[in-house]
Amino acid sequence: MKRLILFFAFIVIITSIKLVNAQVDLSQISPEAASSAIILRELINEKTEELKKNQEQREDLEKNMESVSQLKGSIQKEIKTIDNNISQLNLSVKANELTLDKLGMEISLLSDEIQNTEKNIANGRETVIKLLIALQQKDKENLFFSFLKGNNLSQSFSEIKSITTLNNALLSSINELKNFQIDLSQKLEIGNSKKRNREIERENLTNRQYIINDQKNEKKRILTQTKDQERIYQEQIAELDKKQEEISKIIEEFENKIRASFDPSLLPIKRHGVLGSPLDDLVITQKYGPTQFASRAYRTKTHTGVDFRASIGTPIFATQSGKIIANDNNDRGTSRWNKYQYGRYIIIEHENNLSTLYAHLSRSIVKKGDIVNKGDIIGYSGNSGYSFGPHLHLSVFWAPSVEFKSIPPVAGLVPIGITIDPLDYLPPGISLLESAK
Secondary structure, three states: OHHHHHHHHHHHHHHHHHHHHOOOOOOOOOOOOOOOHHHHHHHHHHHHHHHHHHHHHHHHHHHHHHHHHOOOOOHHHHHHHHHHHHHHHHHHHHHHHHHHHHHHHHHHHHHHHHHHHHHHHHHHHHHHHHHHHHHHHHHOOOHHHHHHHOOOHHHHHHHHHHHHHHHHHHHHHHHHHHHHHHHHHHHHHHHHHHHHHHHHHHHHHHHHHHHHHHHHHHHHHHHHHHOOOHHHHHHHHHHHHHHHHHHHHHHHHHHHHHHOOOOHHHOOOOOOOOOOOOOOOOEEEEOOEOOHHHHHHOOOOOEOOEEEEOOOOOEEEOOOOEEEEEEEEOOOOOOHHHOOOOOEEEEEEOOOOEEEEEEEEEEEOOOOOOEEOOOOEEEEEEOOOOOOOOEEEEEEEEHHHOEEEOOOOOOOOEEEOOEEOHHHOOOOOOEEOHHHO
C-alpha cells in the first residue's frame, strides 16, 4: 500500500513540474496605476461600469439611426447617416480602449494569482517529498519490527500510529497539490484566452479607426460633388436605380441558365447548426425569398440572402471553415450613387458543397486564397454596395454553381449562382424584427 502511495506521489510531483514549466509568460504585463490586487479589482469594476454606460449610449444611438433610416432619400439623410455611423464607430473605438484596459488589468491580476499558485505548488511538492522520505525510512522496518522496537506497549502503538499519520498526511498533501495543479491549469487557460481577446480588441480598434476615416472622406465627397444641392443628388440616385435595374436583369438571366443544372441532392441535409453565426448577435431585418421589401426594391422581387442588423464596424465571422475564393468590391467610389450590387464582399467555399457570401462590408481583412477557420474575423459590416443602411447580407450558394461575371458599370466581378435559404443551416433561435416578418 505504501509503495503504491509512493509511486502515485512521484507521478503527481512530475506532473506538477511539467505544468509549471509549460506556463505562458503572463508576468511581463503589469498595470502602471495599480500596486495591489484590491486596487486592481476596483479599477476593473470601474472599467466594467464604463463599458455598460458605453453600451447604453450605443443602443440609444441605434434607435436614433433607425429613425433616420425612415426618412426619404436625400442629401440630409445621407449626411445624417454618415454622422451617425461615425458616432457609432467612435463609441465602438472607446469600447475597444476600455476593454483593452480592463483585459490588461485582468491579465496582471491573474499573473499575480498564478505566481501565488506556483509557490503553493512548490511548497506542496516540498512537503510531499519530506513525507516520502519519512515514509521511506519507516518502510525499511516492517510493521512487526516497529511494534517490537518500542520499550513498552504504549510506545509500540505510538510507532504504528505515527506511520498511519504519515500516510494520511501524505495523501492529504497529494490531494492539495493536485488541486493546486488544477487551479494553475485553469488560470493559465483563462490567461491565454484573455491574451487572445486582447489581440482581437486591438485588431478591431485599428480597423474601426480606418473605417472612421473612410466615412469622413465619404461625407466630404458627397458634399463636394453635389455642392449640397438636392436636385443633383436626386438625379444621381435616380441614375443609380436605373443602372441597378439593368444589372439585376442580367444577373437573373445568368442565374436562370445555371438553375437548370441544379441538383438539390448534392446539398447537405437541412439542419440547424451546419453553419455557425456570422455575428455575435443575430437579428434578422430581411428574410430570404419574396419579401415585401424585395417586391419594392428589386427587379427579381426576391431577396437572395438574409439581412442581419449590424451597425457599421461590427466584426463578421466565417460561418464555417473554408477557402476565400473572392474578396472584391463592386463599388466605383464611395459616394452613394457610385455603389453597386454587393459593394465590398467576401465569398468562402466550404467542403460541404456550400459557399457563403458576406456583403456590404466596410472593410475586409482577408485575401483571396486564404484558408479561414469557423469563427475567424474576416471583415466588418458596413453600407457599401446597393444598400440602404449598415447591415450584413449573408447568402448561401450551392458551391458548384458559383460564377463571377463582369457586368458594367459594376466594378470588379459580380458573384452569381443558385442560392439557398441560409436559415436552413444557421443556428436555431435567431431573432426576427417585426418589420421583417
